[in-house]
Amino acid sequence: MHFCDYYDNLFSLEKQVFIIREHKLKKEVITVNIAILGFGTVGSGVYKIIKKANRQTQNLHVKHILIRKNKKPDFPEMTDSIDEILNDDDVDVVVEVLGGIEPAHQYIVEALKHKKHVITANKAVIAQYMDEFTKVSRENGVKFYFESSVGGGIPWIQGLERALRIDDVNKIKGIFNGTSNFILDQMHRTGEPFNDVLMQAQQLGYAEADPSADIDGLDVANKLCISVDIAYDLFIKPTADLPIFGIRNITEDDMAHFDQLGMTIKLMGVSHQVGNEFDYMVEPTLYYGDTLEAHTTDNYNLISLHGETIGVLKFMGQGAGQLPTANAVIQDILDIFQNKEHLKREFKSTFKYSANLTKHSYIVRSEIDCSTLFKKFNPSVRGDYLVVTDIPVGEMHRLMKQVLQKDETAFMASLPMKKGGAAK
Amino acid sequence: MHFCDYYDNLFSLEKQVFIIREHKLKKEVITVNIAILGFGTVGSGVYKIIKKANRQTQNLHVKHILIRKNKKPDFPEMTDSIDEILNDDDVDVVVEVLGGIEPAHQYIVEALKHKKHVITANKAVIAQYMDEFTKVSRENGVKFYFESSVGGGIPWIQGLERALRIDDVNKIKGIFNGTSNFILDQMHRTGEPFNDVLMQAQQLGYAEADPSADIDGLDVANKLCISVDIAYDLFIKPTADLPIFGIRNITEDDMAHFDQLGMTIKLMGVSHQVGNEFDYMVEPTLYYGDTLEAHTTDNYNLISLHGETIGVLKFMGQGAGQLPTANAVIQDILDIFQNKEHLKREFKSTFKYSANLTKHSYIVRSEIDCSTLFKKFNPSVRGDYLVVTDIPVGEMHRLMKQVLQKDETAFMASLPMKKGGAAK
Numbered sequence: 101m102h103f104c105d106y107y108d109n110l111f112s113l114e115k116q117v118f119i120i121r122e123h124k125l126k127k128e129v130i131t132v133n134i135a136i137l138g139f140g141t142v143g144s145g146v147y148k149i150i151k152k153a154n155r156q157t158q159n160l161h162v163k164h165i166l167i168r169k170n171k172k173p174d175f176p177e178m179t180d181s182i183d184e185i186l187n188d189d190d191v192d193v194v195v196e197v198l199g200g201i202e203p204a205h206q207y208i209v210e211a212l213k214h215k216k217h218v219i220t221a222n223k224a225v226i227a228q229y230m231d232e233f234t235k236v237s238r239e240n241g242v243k244f245y246f247e248s249s250v251g252g253g254i255p256w257i258q259g260l261e262r263a264l265r266i267d268d269v270n271k272i273k274g275i276f277n278g279t280s281n282f283i284l285d286q287m288h289r290t291g292e293p294f295n296d297v298l299m300q301a302q303q304l305g306y307a308e309a310d311p312s313a314d315i316d317g318l319d320v321a322n323k324l325c326i327s328v329d330i331a332y333d334l335f336i337k338p339t340a341d342l343p344i345f346g347i348r349n350i351t352e353d354d355m356a357h358f359d360q361l362g363m364t365i366k367l368m369g370v371s372h373q374v375g376n377e378f379d380y381m382v383e384p385t386l387y388y389g390d391t392l393e394a395h396t397t398d399n400y401n402l403i404s405l406h407g408e409t410i411g412v413l414k415f416m417g418q419g420a421g422q423l424p425t426a427n428a429v430i431q432d433i434l435d436i437f438q439n440k441e442h443l444k445r446e447f448k449s450t451f452k453y454s455a456n457l458t459k460h461s462y463i464v465r466s467e468i469d470c471s472t473l474f475k476k477f478n479p480s481v482r483g484d485y486l487v488v489t490d491i492p493v494g495e496m497h498r499l500m501k502q503v504l505q506k507d508e509t510a511f512m513a514s515l516p517m518k519k520g521g522a523a524k
Numbered sequence: 525m526h527f528c529d530y531y532d533n534l535f536s537l538e539k540q541v542f543i544i545r546e547h548k549l550k551k552e553v554i555t556v557n558i559a560i561l562g563f564g565t566v567g568s569g570v571y572k573i574i575k576k577a578n579r580q581t582q583n584l585h586v587k588h589i590l591i592r593k594n595k596k597p598d599f600p601e602m603t604d605s606i607d608e609i610l611n612d613d614d615v616d617v618v619v620e621v622l623g624g625i626e627p628a629h630q631y632i633v634e635a636l637k638h639k640k641h642v643i644t645a646n647k648a649v650i651a652q653y654m655d656e657f658t659k660v661s662r663e664n665g666v667k668f669y670f671e672s673s674v675g676g677g678i679p680w681i682q683g684l685e686r687a688l689r690i691d692d693v694n695k696i697k698g699i700f701n702g703t704s705n706f707i708l709d710q711m712h713r714t715g716e717p718f719n720d721v722l723m724q725a726q727q728l729g730y731a732e733a734d735p736s737a738d739i740d741g742l743d744v745a746n747k748l749c750i751s752v753d754i755a756y757d758l759f760i761k762p763t764a765d766l767p768i769f770g771i772r773n774i775t776e777d778d779m780a781h782f783d784q785l786g787m788t789i790k791l792m793g794v795s796h797q798v799g800n801e802f803d804y805m806v807e808p809t810l811y812y813g814d815t816l817e818a819h820t821t822d823n824y825n826l827i828s829l830h831g832e833t834i835g836v837l838k839f840m841g842q843g844a845g846q847l848p849t850a851n852a853v854i855q856d857i858l859d860i861f862q863n864k865e866h867l868k869r870e871f872k873s874t875f876k877y878s879a880n881l882t883k884h885s886y887i888v889r890s891e892i893d894c895s896t897l898f899k900k901f902n903p904s905v906r907g908d909y910l911v912v913t914d915i916p917v918g919e920m921h922r923l924m925k926q927v928l929q930k931d932e933t934a935f936m937a938s939l940p941m942k943k944g945g946a947a948k
Contacts, residue, residue, distance in 0.1 A: 253837070266851055392819055410847070427833045
């Protein structure tokens with residue numbers, strides 16, 4: 101009666117029956133051996149939760165922790181040899197939490213080829229190589245799971261994949277980045293300038309020394325790519341051609357102005373699907389006070405989907421942070437060993453990316469006069485700002501790049517359609 | 525390497541391998557045969573979604589629909605004989621969407637005993653008989669799933685069970701009832717009296733002809749019982765002894781007063797767990813405008829949990845409605861046939877219910893003078909209202925029952941601790 105992927109499943113089930121029988125004969129406790137690559141915030145969080153051996157995590161065992169070459173090991177599990185981990189047949193799962201592209205990419209591929217399941221929280225490397233990881237994991241009969249990479253502790257990937265069992269998902273929208281949300285929320289509460297608040301975020305450990313991925317929208321872009329890959333079953337690479345606009349240029353005066361308009365600004369990642377086309381955008385977005393987005397404060401994330409039968413679903417929680425992210429990593433491990441298979445990706449969708457599928461209205465601030473540039477879209481001056489109406493999103497981002505070339509301090513934000521409710 | 529419930533699982537896996545092998549030999553498409561008991565809003569929604577044969581629902585087949593005795597069948601699948609369904613060995617799953625206690629209870633037990641998986645959206649019958657259904661389903665080696673019973677289309681049960689794989693969940697809090705939320709939201713927006721708005725809700729199909737379950741908090745009580753049963757692994761029956769206070773007595777003047785205080789009222793179901801104790805309450809609750817609760821409008825639900833490592837998670841979506849609820853029913857069916865086992869309930873927890881575990885402050889309106897009754901809790905008069913401070917929740921509900929005996933129009937709402945953020 102099991103009707104999905106019968107033959108794949110048959111093999112996996114038979115293997116499990118064999119393993120369970122074998123262990124039953126030996127009457128031993130079955131242990132899942134884990135190697136953690138990297139021992140920063142998330143890596144040490146995974147270690148901490150497993151050591152507590154709570155509830156269903158009791159049989160998880162950290163066998164190796166990969167640390168940097170020549171770094172002194174603090175625990176007996178630590179090693180600086182990736183080969184020791186790859187060649188250890190006892191290792192069932194590799195948890196990659198190094199961050200960055202290389203060597204993370206190479207280690208993931210190698211681990212999969214060594215028939216080890218791979219879990220990663222590293223959104224940058226997944227967004228870049230989702231197609232390769234998917235292919236190599238399938239070829240080697242192992243899993244590649246990444247719940248923690250989008251929305252931290254929020255069960256977003258899981259919720260999205262679940263919705264996709266029944267519905268086409270035709271809208272994804274989210275506050276995907278906790279750091280930028282913290283910065284915008286602090287500026288909103290205190291009226292302080294961007295740079296002061298950024299410094300506070302860095303002191304609190306919310307922002308990196310180089311904050312560009314968070315404040316220029318690249319982190320959101322990666323997370324939106326991953327979500328889009330799953331939702332539409334295609335592979336879209338995060339590139340500079342996509343409409344991505346960050347919050348680096350927002351000033352305390354902008355913030356005060358939006359406040360006067362009764363609106364709150366959030367950095368959003370959004371994608372719509374209509375017929376055979378989809379769009380994709382990362383941009384500062386204004387919300388009225390009657391939305392959940394406007395009240396998603398601190399470093400929280402709020403991610404939504406819309407499906408035909410399910411309607412709107414929103415998930416709010418800790419988008420980053422040691423324990424929430426580590427929790428999501430361990431959920432993936434439990435899924436593997438409880439046979440809770442994630443959605444299969446084939447990347448055979450025929451959906452086409454269309455930069456101008458959706459029209460928005462925008463508020464623009466620039467020292468140069470942009471009225472001529474935006475003349476086709478009813479530009480109207482409102483004090484220090486220009487309002488541009490019903491412009492295709494791709495076109496707006498293209499024109500705004502031209503503005504930035506002449507005025508690198510320019511800022512834009514998309515305007516809400518109308519007063520809405522929780523669901524809009 | 526499969527480490528949970530090895531031996532139970534072994535049997536189930538071997539059975540699946542056998543079934544898949546058999547079907548492989550016969551080279552036939554594997555069909556899941558479903559009987560739907562009841563063809564009201566949810567039942568016809570399940571039928572509609574299955575008929576569309578989208579995505580992973582293609583192999584679901586509605587074989588029978590149980591209708592009332594002597595009702596004329598509109599479809600060939602319709603029958604008025606429960607025995608025909610129970611005795612049909614081809615039926616894999618029974619979907620109970622009759623509502624009410626009997627005969628739903630009896631049909632569910634019989635279906636389980638006939639080795640059919642049972643899915644139900646009927647919160648009243650689950651809350652009442654969770655222990656029996658759990659026991660009978662286990663004895664007969666079949667599943668009893670009920671995602672749609674709490675939060676409609678919101679994957680709440682699933683999200684809660686998932687969190688429980690790693691964390692103790694020590695707080696559950698939710699806008700669990702769409703009808704009462706619609707009424708409060710409409711009163712808030714329009715300033716209209718309770719009875720007028722209730723009538724609108726009835727005309728829109730949001731409220732039943734007898735609205736008591738929705739407006740007296742009983743529906744919330746059932747859903748909170750189900751959530752508590754799962755969270756603490758114990759069985760708590762919804763009885764009149766529990767602290768349950770509804771919204772029947774709220775007036776347009778109350779609403780205007782709360783609005784002046786900068787607060788929005790919501791009917792909440794809440795439970796806390798501290799050490800070996802837990803509490804339980806259903807009561808109107810005031811929220812400041814900086815919370816997600818205050819902005820959960822229309823007939824939406826918003827349900828939250830707090831766990832040690834995951835922190836706060838909130839789920840927002842359609843708590844009722846035909847297609848969202850039917851979607852959740854079908855998700856349960858897919859879980860069964862994709863071997864995605866839900867959390868096991870043993871009901872062996874030693875947690876004790878403690879009515880007075882938490883203290884709240886309340887605002888009370890009554891035509892009688894309650895100052896003496898509440899004298900131990902710093903009562904202070906504020907216009908037409910009395911504010912009672914730091915009173916144990918159980919004690920408050922007990923005293924309020926005394927007030928209602930003398931003044932059946934009295935109303936109360938718990939006050940927020942302090943201005944909070946999205947996570948509070």
